[in-house]
């Protein structure tokens with residue numbers, strides 16, 4: 001079953017979430033059922049980017065052609081990769097090569113292949129995105145993933161987002177929980193201007209987390225790739 | 236048994252290693268059996284700082300007085316905390332409060348209380364430190380910690396350090412492995428100058444890791460606290 005692929009790149013590092021810093025290849029799929037106001041990957045769904053439909057064995061060959069012997073972890077991102085049933089075969093083929101596989105999804109669509117993923121980041125979207133989380137759906141998602149290596153990650157742009165994050169963390173207290181700063185300037189190419197802004201925002205988020213007893217066991221992270229490479233794509 | 240305490244502070248976030256981003260309190264102990272050329276905590280052992288000997292229950296009270304209800308994780312750092320047998324009681328008291336405990340040590344001294352630590356970072360020092368790692372000691376350390384939640388972290392200043400890191404990772408391939416940038420300017424108070432330098436160094440380290448097949452399952456991280464707070468202490 002074919003998968004619409006937007007880009008394959010790496011090796012680089014995972015800049016976010018539960019395996020932050022991990023050396024990895026990226027496969028970015030096209031298409032999203034959401035349209036977050038601040039989406040930093042909108043080229044995957046708004047018509048400005050071009051995807052190519054590929055069979056999983058072709059994607060494996062492309063990963064090998066680009067990454068050679070220099071990786072053992074593949075991150076499937078999007079868009080929302082969970083729209084694509086064909087990823088199940090891709091995951092199996094990666095595992096046959098001895099590679100681990102990570103995925104990030106907003107948890108709006110279930111796929112059985114999620115059960116085979118090595119690190120799963122579920123990222124329900126906070127109010128500033130303009131999206132609404134269906135919590136009964138998220139409940140079922142997390143029930144199914146009870147024995148999986150799954151985490152929750154909430155991107156925070158404002159205090160309402162932080163309140164939303166508190167609710168999510170209180171609802172699923174045993175799921176590893178990550179707070180992440182958002183990037184509200186996804187077009188600038190001036191890193192000397194972007195970096196202090198992102199770090200200031202990170203300091204603000206740390207301050208919120210530090211003062212919230214609900215967040216005592218949370219992890220608070222910036223987006224490392226944005227600090228290093230700004231808004232450049234494909235790194 | 237008393238522990239020489241340099242400072243107690245927090246809550247803040249852990250800026251490094253296996254629980255990077257974790258909200259935590261810090262207890263910094265005095266004394267180190269090493270004297271790394273680039274030590275960023277030399278006030279713990281070079282006579283420029285002042286420690287106070289405290290019984291573990293006193294330290295618990297101090298943590299509560301400073302952190303209130305705003306934490307559930309305590310990081311014991313140094314110096315080398317593993318010099319102090321008394322930390323065993325402190326760890327037990329933290330656990331009795333329901334707090335988790337993390338420790339970082341260069342793995343030159345063993346203490347049985349290490350078996351009770353929730354996250355252990357072992358940081359053998361690379362050549363640029365001027366210190367020599369006793370690998371037979373490190374072997375025994377890691378054997379004893381086989382069932383613990385332990386990781387290895389190597390700070391990298393130059394390519395020789397990176398070669399040392401490759402040797403360490405190859406010697407203990409199943410232990411979660413972290414590469415970390417060093418800070419070679421531990422006195423500047425000019426963050427506008429420090430941050431781009433640290434990020435440049437991080438990009439350099441990512442590049443080394445990306446091009447090393449030995450590092451395929453490594454995680455590469457900066458020091459987040461240095462990016463946010465520069466060389467300021469007690470944050």
Ligand code: SF4
Nearest residue numbers: 032034035036039079
């Ligand atoms: S869910 Fe992710 S990819 Fe989809 S619109 Fe939101 S931020 Fe963009």
Ligand code: SF4
Nearest residue numbers: 267269270271274314
């Ligand atoms: S082991 Fe750590 S505390 Fe001791 S001298 Fe080296 S860097 Fe400093």
